[in-house]
Amino acid sequence: MTISSVTVSGDFVLAGLGNCGTSLAAGSSCTISVSFTPATTGIRMGMVTVDDSATGSPQTISLTGTGVASAVASALNYYVSTTGSDSSGDGSAANPWATIAHAASVVVPGSTVHVAPGTYTGSFNTDASGTASAYITYISDTKWGAKIAPSGSSTWSNHGNYVAIENFDVSGPPSSCCNAIYTAGNATKIIGNNVHDTQTSNGCQAVGGAGIAVDAPNAYVAGNYVHDNGPFPTPCDYIHGIYIGDSSRSSSGGAAYNNISFDNSGWGIQLWHSATNEILVNNTLFGNLSGGIVVGNDVGADDNTIVNNNLAFNNTRGIWEEGTTGTHNVYQNNLVFQNSSGDWSLQNGNTATATVSADPLFVNWTGDSTGDYHLQPSSPAIGAGTSNGAPTTDYDGNARPQAGRWDIGSYEYVGAPSTASAAVKLSPSALTFADQDVGATSAVQTVTLSNATSAALSITSIAIAGPGGGDFTQTNNCGSSLAAGGACKITVSFTPTASGTRTATLTVTDSAQGSPHTLPLTGTGADFSISLGSGSSTSATVAPGQTATYTLSLKGTPGFTGTVKLACDGAPQAATCTVTPGSVTASGTTPVSVTVSVTTTARSMLPPSMPAPPAANGPVPGSWLFWLLLFSMVASVAARARRRASLGLAVALLSVAFWSSCGGSGNVPLASSGTPAGVYTLTVSAASGKLTHAASLSLKVN
Incomplete structure (x- = not known):
C-alpha cells in the first residue's frame, strides 16, 4: 500500500510516523504517534487523516482530549459583559469589557474570552489570530446565554486564524447580506452555537448567505443547532444552513460533525465553489428546502470527501452531488428517507453503501425547533453507523460508540435498544x-x-x-x-x-x-423520450420530386431497455414518409438516432381522356348519336364518289363535331399529377410496450 500523506488536525500534532514511510507491505502495520496540546479547557477534538492507495481512502481516526486550566492559562482569560466598559475595563472578571470586538483587539494567542449572558450588538469583525497550539477562544460561559444580534450585515465575521467560537446564540441579519457567522480564518472552530434567522425577510438574493459560512481551509464545525435561515418556508437555493466553500478561496479539509441543521430555505449542509476533501459525519438534517447535503465544486473538483452516518429525513432532496465531483467520494451508512424529490443523486459512478431507508423514529418528531430528535429505543439508526470518520462524542457530549454500537445522526442512543x-x-x-x-x-x-x-x-x-x-x-x-x-x-x-x-x-x-x-x-x-436530433430542424421545404430528411434522437432514462418501434403518418398525396431504421433498441441514457425521410413526386401535365362509350344495354347519349350520324354522312359521300370538295366538307364537319364533343372551346384542360403544394404536419410515433411518445415535424412543398 502506498501512503501519500498523514495529516493531523485540531489541538493535536503528528509526533512520529514510526516505520510507516511511504509504503506499507501487505499484511504489515505501522505506528503513528500523536501529541496533544490543548489550546483551551474542555473537550478538544481532532482527526488523523491517512491518504493511501487502499479502497476507502482517506482513512481517518478521530482524536479527543480534554484541556484543563493552568496558572499560565488563567492569566490569558478575559471577560466581556453587558455591564462592562471598553474604555475603563481591563478585561478581568471584576472589570470586564463591553464588546467582543474590543476583546479581539487586545487578545493574543492562547487567550480565552468569556462572554456573560445577555444580548450584544453584532455586525462586527474579529481579526486576531491564534496559533495551531494556542487558539484564541470566544466562549459563551452559559450555553446560548450570550446572544449576538445583527445591526447591519453579517453578524459575526472572523478573519483570524486558529480561532474558536463556542456556545453563542447568533441570529443573522434579517433583511441584508449575508451570514450569521462567517469565517475566512484558517482552522476556525465553530462549536455548539444556536444559529438562526439569517435573511428571513430579504427575499432570495443570488449573493447568497448562510447561518454558518466557511471561506477558509481546515474548518471544524461541530454540534451546532442551525435552523430557519433564508425566507423559509419559501425555497431559496442561495441561503443555506451550513455553507463550506463560500467562495473561490480554498476551503479544503473542513469537517462538520454532530450538527442539527433544519428548516433552512437552501441546503442543510452545502459544499460548493472550492470545497474538497471534507468530512461530513453524524449530522442530522431535515426540512431543508433544497435538500439535506450537497457535495459539489465549481472551481475545481470536490473529491476525497467523506459523507458517513448522516441522517437526511424529510428534506426536498436527500444527499446529492452537483457541479464537478471526483471519483473518490465516500458515502457510507447514512439514513436517507422520505425526501420528496429523491434520496440520492451521485455522479461519476460513485455509490452509497449500507444506506438505511426507514423512518428514523425520533423521540418527538415535529419538524421544527419544538421537536426532540434523539432516537427512540427501536430506531433503525441505532447500531447502523460506521466508525469510519466518526467523532468520539455526540451532540450532547456522550461517548461514541455506546456498547460497541456506532449510531447514525447527531445523537448516540444511550442505553440498551428496545427489543x-x-x-x-x-x-x-x-x-x-x-x-x-x-x-x-x-x-x-x-x-x-x-x-x-x-x-x-x-x-x-x-x-x-x-x-x-x-x-x-x-x-x-x-x-x-x-x-x-x-x-x-x-x-x-x-x-x-x-x-x-x-x-x-x-x-x-x-x-x-x-x-x-x-x-x-x-x-x-x-421511460424513453423522442426529440430532435443534434443539428436537425423540425421543418423542411422542398420542391415536388425532392426528399426532405430529419434526424430524431431516442434516449432512455437510467434503467430503460427495450425495442422501440417507429412509424410516420401525415405524408401528403403522392409522397411517402419512412423512418430508418423502423425499430431500435434503446438502453439506458445512450441516445440512438433515426432518420425520417419524406419523398415527394414531381408534378406533370396529362392530356384529357375520351369519354367512355355507352354500355351495351344503357341509354345512348345524344353526343354518341351525333357521332354516328356524322360518320354515316361521311360514308355516304365517299360511296357516291361525289366531288372532292364535298368529301373535304364532310371531313371538316367531322372535325368540328369531334372538337365540340371534347369541350368545344379553344382551351383544352390538362390533368396534373404529383405532390400538391402546401404545408403538412408529420407525426412520428415511437412505441415500446405500453410506452408511447410522438414528435411532430413540418413539411412545406412549393
Missing part, C-alpha cells in the same frame, strides 16, 4: 423493485408480518403512503387481528407513474409496542 418491537416485525426489512417501464406493473413481492407475542395482535390499518405512494399497491390476508405466534402475507406491486426513483412506505398500525411498523419501498420508473 420489544422485534416481537412484531415485518420481513424483509425493505423492498426494492427492479427497473420498471412507466405504466407497467411489476411482479409482486411478499412481506411477512409476524406476531411472536403471546397475545393476539389488533391491526388497525395496512397502508402505503409517501412521495411515491401512488406507485405501489398492496393486498394482504392479515385481516383485523393476527393470532399469537401467527403470521400473514402482504403482497406489494410497483406501477411507476413517472420515471426516476420512486419511494414510499408500507405502514402497519397495530396494537404492539413500536407501532406503527414501517417498511421502505423503492423502485425505479423507466
Whole structure:
C-alpha cells in the first residue's frame, strides 16, 4: 500500500510516523504517534487523516482530549459583559469589557474570552489570530446565554486564524447580506452555537448567505443547532444552513460533525465553489428546502470527501452531488428517507453503501425547533453507523460508540435498544423493485408480518403512503387481528407513474409496542423520450420530386431497455414518409438516432381522356348519336364518289363535331399529377410496450 500523506488536525500534532514511510507491505502495520496540546479547557477534538492507495481512502481516526486550566492559562482569560466598559475595563472578571470586538483587539494567542449572558450588538469583525497550539477562544460561559444580534450585515465575521467560537446564540441579519457567522480564518472552530434567522425577510438574493459560512481551509464545525435561515418556508437555493466553500478561496479539509441543521430555505449542509476533501459525519438534517447535503465544486473538483452516518429525513432532496465531483467520494451508512424529490443523486459512478431507508423514529418528531430528535429505543439508526470518520462524542457530549454500537445522526442512543418491537416485525426489512417501464406493473413481492407475542395482535390499518405512494399497491390476508405466534402475507406491486426513483412506505398500525411498523419501498420508473436530433430542424421545404430528411434522437432514462418501434403518418398525396431504421433498441441514457425521410413526386401535365362509350344495354347519349350520324354522312359521300370538295366538307364537319364533343372551346384542360403544394404536419410515433411518445415535424412543398 502506498501512503501519500498523514495529516493531523485540531489541538493535536503528528509526533512520529514510526516505520510507516511511504509504503506499507501487505499484511504489515505501522505506528503513528500523536501529541496533544490543548489550546483551551474542555473537550478538544481532532482527526488523523491517512491518504493511501487502499479502497476507502482517506482513512481517518478521530482524536479527543480534554484541556484543563493552568496558572499560565488563567492569566490569558478575559471577560466581556453587558455591564462592562471598553474604555475603563481591563478585561478581568471584576472589570470586564463591553464588546467582543474590543476583546479581539487586545487578545493574543492562547487567550480565552468569556462572554456573560445577555444580548450584544453584532455586525462586527474579529481579526486576531491564534496559533495551531494556542487558539484564541470566544466562549459563551452559559450555553446560548450570550446572544449576538445583527445591526447591519453579517453578524459575526472572523478573519483570524486558529480561532474558536463556542456556545453563542447568533441570529443573522434579517433583511441584508449575508451570514450569521462567517469565517475566512484558517482552522476556525465553530462549536455548539444556536444559529438562526439569517435573511428571513430579504427575499432570495443570488449573493447568497448562510447561518454558518466557511471561506477558509481546515474548518471544524461541530454540534451546532442551525435552523430557519433564508425566507423559509419559501425555497431559496442561495441561503443555506451550513455553507463550506463560500467562495473561490480554498476551503479544503473542513469537517462538520454532530450538527442539527433544519428548516433552512437552501441546503442543510452545502459544499460548493472550492470545497474538497471534507468530512461530513453524524449530522442530522431535515426540512431543508433544497435538500439535506450537497457535495459539489465549481472551481475545481470536490473529491476525497467523506459523507458517513448522516441522517437526511424529510428534506426536498436527500444527499446529492452537483457541479464537478471526483471519483473518490465516500458515502457510507447514512439514513436517507422520505425526501420528496429523491434520496440520492451521485455522479461519476460513485455509490452509497449500507444506506438505511426507514423512518428514523425520533423521540418527538415535529419538524421544527419544538421537536426532540434523539432516537427512540427501536430506531433503525441505532447500531447502523460506521466508525469510519466518526467523532468520539455526540451532540450532547456522550461517548461514541455506546456498547460497541456506532449510531447514525447527531445523537448516540444511550442505553440498551428496545427489543420489544422485534416481537412484531415485518420481513424483509425493505423492498426494492427492479427497473420498471412507466405504466407497467411489476411482479409482486411478499412481506411477512409476524406476531411472536403471546397475545393476539389488533391491526388497525395496512397502508402505503409517501412521495411515491401512488406507485405501489398492496393486498394482504392479515385481516383485523393476527393470532399469537401467527403470521400473514402482504403482497406489494410497483406501477411507476413517472420515471426516476420512486419511494414510499408500507405502514402497519397495530396494537404492539413500536407501532406503527414501517417498511421502505423503492423502485425505479423507466421511460424513453423522442426529440430532435443534434443539428436537425423540425421543418423542411422542398420542391415536388425532392426528399426532405430529419434526424430524431431516442434516449432512455437510467434503467430503460427495450425495442422501440417507429412509424410516420401525415405524408401528403403522392409522397411517402419512412423512418430508418423502423425499430431500435434503446438502453439506458445512450441516445440512438433515426432518420425520417419524406419523398415527394414531381408534378406533370396529362392530356384529357375520351369519354367512355355507352354500355351495351344503357341509354345512348345524344353526343354518341351525333357521332354516328356524322360518320354515316361521311360514308355516304365517299360511296357516291361525289366531288372532292364535298368529301373535304364532310371531313371538316367531322372535325368540328369531334372538337365540340371534347369541350368545344379553344382551351383544352390538362390533368396534373404529383405532390400538391402546401404545408403538412408529420407525426412520428415511437412505441415500446405500453410506452408511447410522438414528435411532430413540418413539411412545406412549393
